[in-house]
Amino acid sequence: MEIDHIHFYVEDAARQRDWLIEKMGFQSISHQINHQTHTEMVTNNHVNFIISSPLSFSSPVARYLKSHPPGVADIAFRIENLSSFLEKAKCTNQQILQPTIIAQLTNGQVKSAKIRGWGSLNHTLIDQSSSRIFSYSKMIPKTNIVGIDHVVLNVPKNQFYLAVNWYKTLFGLQTNQSFKIETKRSGLSSEALIDASKKIQFNINQPSSNNSQIQEFLEKNNGSGIQHIGLQTTNILQTVAQMRQHGLQFLPIPLTYYQKLKQSAKKLKVEIFSQLEWEKIQTEQILVCWPQYEPQLILMQIFTKPIFDQPTFFFEFIERRNQAKGFGEGNFQALFEAIETEQIKRKYHIDHDQENFKQQGIVKI
Template sequence: MKIDHVHFYVEDAKAWRDWFVYHLGFQVVADSGIPSTFLQKEDCIPLEGRNDAHTCTQVVKSGPVYFLLSSALLPSSPVAEFLRQHPPGVADIAFCVENVEQVISLAQVHGAKVLQPVQQQQCGQKYIKWGKIAAWGSLSHTLIERGVGGDGGDEGDKGAISSSSSSSSSFAAIDHIVLNVNAGDLERAVTWYQNILDFQPQQTFNIQTARSALYSQVMVSGNGEVQLPINEPASANSQIQEFLNVNRGPGIQHIALRTRNIVDAIAQFRATGLCLLPVPKGYYSQIQQRKGLPLSTDELDAIARQEILVDWKENTFFGSKNIIPVLLQIFTQPIFRQPTFFFEFIERRYQAQGFGEGNFRALFAAIENEQIKRGSLKDFG
C-alpha cells in the first residue's frame, strides 16, 4: 500500500493551486487533452467530475507528492456539500493497493460503506481499477489498483503515480497523515483501520500539560509505507477538541511532507512569507542540556535560526559508525482561515524511525500557545 494522492475540497481551487506553487514550490500538472475522469495521460487516476459543470479541480505535484484541489462551481457539486458541513480541508486520501476488489470486499464484510463500486479503465498498455469507501467522519478513501496489460499484469501497487521530477526542492514523500477523532472514538478508529485496511498499531502517546491533554495511536500499513497517527482529545480544552469543534467533526489535522534538506527548504518557505509555528521559549537551551546531542554547534545554530524541532533516541545508532538517527520537524500555522488543517515538514536523518516524543510534546506546547492567542485556551502561567 502507498499513498497515491490527497484530495482537498477548498473554496477556490485556482487560488490554492497558486498558493502551493508560490509558497511550497509545487508544479502545476497540465490537464489539456485529458479525459474528464483521469488525471494524467500516462498515469491514469480516477477523479469524479474534473472541471465539469459543477466542480473545478486543479492538480499540483512536488516529486512523488500529488494534491488534488477542488472547488464548487454550482451548489450541486460534492465540494459544496462538504463545505456546508466543514471548513476547507482533506476530503479523500487515495491509496494504491495490490487488489482493489479484495480490499473493497473486505471493507464490506466489516460494514464499511462503498461510495463507488470498482470500475476499470484501460490507459494505453496500462490499466487502472478503482473504488471508494467511506472512512471516518466525512473522510473517504479511494482505492486504486494499477498494472500493465488487459489481465492486470503483475505490477500491482507498483504502478502508483510517479514523477520524473527530482529537483532538490521536491518533497521526497508524504511521511504521514494525522486523523483527529472524537473523545472515546480512538479505539474504534484503530479497530476500523486494522480490520478494513490492515493497518497495525505502533507507537502510542499520552501527552499532558498543565492546560490540556491528548491520546495518540500511530497506525502503520502492513508494508510500512503509510503512517497514520490517530488523535483523540483527553481534556475538554484540548487542541484536538478545538479542531473537532471548528471542523464540526473528525477529520485530517495535518499532513507531513518529507524533505531531504529541511534547513534549506524552510529558509526558502520563509522567504515566500509562509507562516510557521514558533518553538516554545527555552526550547534550544533544553536541547543542549539533553544527553548525547548528535549535532555540531554549527548544525544546531542553523536549525535554531529556522526554529526547527530536533529529536533523537539515545543509544540508537545507524550502521556501524555509531551515527545517531535524528528527527527534524517544523509545522505551519493553519493554512485556512479556521484553526484546523496545517502542514508539517520533516527530515529523517540516518533513517530515523517513528515519532519523537520530545518533538510531539514541543508541538503540543506550540499549538497551546496559539490557542491562548486565539482565546480558546486559558493561560495559567
C-alpha cells in the first residue's frame, strides 16, 4: 500500500499550480477542463498533486468549498487487491462513492474506485496492478524532495478513537507512536499510524483543550480535515534555503531553542553537526531531534506557514538522517509551540481589529 496522489480543492487551480511551481519546485504534468471543473496535475519527484477548482455551482469542488476552506479533499491509495478491498468495505457498510471503473491511459489502464473517508475526506483506491497516472520519464527533479513522508488528519475530541479504529480496521494500519503534547495554554493527543509495508504514515490528532490550535483548525475547517503533509527531503538545509529564496514562508523558531539544543548536543560523545551545519540549522530555523542512545538517528523538521487564507493547511519538510524512524517528541513539542505562537498572534490581531471597530463605532458583520 502506498499514496498515489493527493487531491486539493481550491478556488483557482491555475493559480495554485503556479504557486506550487514557483515556491516549491513542482512541475506541471497536464490539465483538464470541462464545463464544471478545472483540474491541474503537478509533480515533484514522486510527490503527486491534483488540483481542482470549480467552473460552475454544480461542480463537486464548489459543493466542497461551500462548507470548507481550500484543502485536501482526497488521498488516493494504491492497494494490492481492489476487488477484495471493496468486498471488505461493503461488509463493514462503508460508503462507496464510485464503484470500480477502468480508465484507458496512453501508458495502460487504471482500475480505481472511491470511498468516503473520515469527515469530508475521500479516498480514491487504485489497484496496484494499474499503470501510473503520473509519468516521470522526462522529469528532472528541481528539489531534494523524494516523497511524501506522512499526512496528518485533525479530528474532534469525541471522534479520535473512532477515527483511529476506522483506519486500523479498514486499511490495516497499526499504531507506531502515541503522543500527548501540552503547553501552559493548550495541548493535543496524537496517534501515529503506519501500514505493514511502512510506506504510509498516517497521523491523527485531537485537541485536548478548547483553545488548542487543533480546535482552531476544526472550527476554521468546519470539521475534520488534513492539517498538513510532510514531505521528505534528502537535504533539508538546502531545500529550505532554496524555497525561502522563492518566497515560501516558514514558522519562526525562537533563538532560545537553539541555545538549549546546542547544550544538549555538548553532552553527546560524538559530534553530530559541523560548526557550519549548526550555523545553517539556526539560520534556516530547523528543528532537530535525536534519541539519547542513538544520536546518529537525526530528525530534522520545519513547518511552513498556512498556505491558504484560513489558518488550516500547511506543509512540513523532514529529513531522516541515517534512516531515523518515527517522530521526535522534542520536535513535536517545539513545532506545537511555534504554531501556538502564530495562533496567539492571529487572535491578538482579530481582537485588536475588533477594538478599533468599536472605537470607530463600526459594526463588522
